[in-house]
Amino acid sequence: MARPREPWRREQLLDAAVEVATSHGLGALTIKEVALTAGCSPGTIHYHFDDVEGVMVGIVERSLEQMYDGRLAAIAQVPSIADKLSTLIDLGIPDELSHEVSLMYEAIPVIRSRAHFDTALRSYVERQVSLYRSVIDAGVSTGIFSPQEPVDVIARNLLALEDAYDLYRVVGASRDGAVGRRNLRIYASRALGTQIGSG
Numbered sequence: 001m002a003r004p005r006e007p008w009r010r011e012q013l014l015d016a017a018v019e020v021a022t023s024h025g026l027g028a029l030t031i032k033e034v035a036l037t038a039g040c041s042p043g044t045i046h047y048h049f050d051d052v053e054g055v056m057v058g059i060v061e062r063s064l065e066q067m068y069d070g071r072l073a074a075i076a077q078v079p080s081i082a083d084k085l086s087t088l089i090d091l092g093i094p095d096e097l098s099h100e101v102s103l104m105y106e107a108i109p110v111i112r113s114r115a116h117f118d119t120a121l122r123s124y125v126e127r128q129v130s131l132y133r134s135v136i137d138a139g140v141s142t143g144i145f146s147p148q149e150p151v152d153v154i155a156r157n158l159l160a161l162e163d164a165y166d167l168y169r170v171v172g173a174s175r176d177g178a179v180g181r182r183n184l185r186i187y188a189s190r191a192l193g194t195q196i197g198s199g
Helices: 007-024 031-038 042-048 052-076 081-092 099-111 115-141 151-171 177-192
Strands: none
Touching (some): 007 031, 007 042, 007 052, 052 115
16 A cells, blocks of 8 residues: 655655756756755655646645635735735736746646646636636625726736736846836726726
8 A cells, every 4th residue: 555645745855846847947956856856755756746747736726725825825815806906916926036936837837737736726716816806796796896897807907917917027028016017006996997006
């Protein structure tokens, strides 16, 4: 009987993988390098991940979960509906992208053909859209927002714009998160019929 996998060990291996990719670039991410950084054998890596692409999928999935959980917790602490929307925008385009978020955007072209990852990414997109949609729906029900287009379209556009501005920064086309946040607020204000100020 195989011994059970240790979730904490998997997290340590993902931490080591992020360290390797952050220090040397995604192209340097190999089973051998992750094992060296984690202080374990390559066999330990293979016990938790099929291959180096599996490690990349692990990094991306963990980043997606952390982003969702962090945003959900943050808006739960904000009483005003308009401020909840502003908080989502602030967190969606932060001043500094984390190493994990940058790696996530870099890794997607490499791992997008894996069926399991495709399912995880779709789930993440729908959950992030649901965050925007729930805040917008609350604003509509209280009369704060007057949507100029369907709520689902607005929520998806906000997430798409957020992803685009973050990706611009990853590839070096832009360095300033404030520009993206300002433009999201301009779109949100027009789409919702009310001024969305800074958080």
